[in-house]
Amino acid sequence: MDILDTQQIFTVALFLGVMGLAWLAVYVNRGKLAGKATAGRRLIVREATGLGNGERALLIEADGHSVLAVIPRKGPAQLLALPRTTQAEDAE
Structure with a gap:
């Protein structure tokens, strides 16, 4: 009985990759996003x-x-x- 299947490892790696790309997009655009978040306050x-x-x-x-x-x-x-x-x- 295998505890980890290849498909499970691939799914977790894909999820972490997508999360890493999302973090990178926010990190690169943090100035623009912060300005939009505080506009009009x-x-x-x-x-x-x-x-x-x-x-x-x-x-x-x-x-x-x-x-x-x-x-x-x-x-x-x-x-x-x-x-x-x-x-x-x-x-x-």
């Missing part, structure tokens, strides 16, 4: 980090305004609208 999470003890901090951009959100595991979230900075302040 008004709310973007720029960064997220864990603060410990079940809390997370999110830097969110909504309609061109930056907002810092601290989200605990239990309890209400805290939001802080960040002032706009100019490019001259960012360079310093």
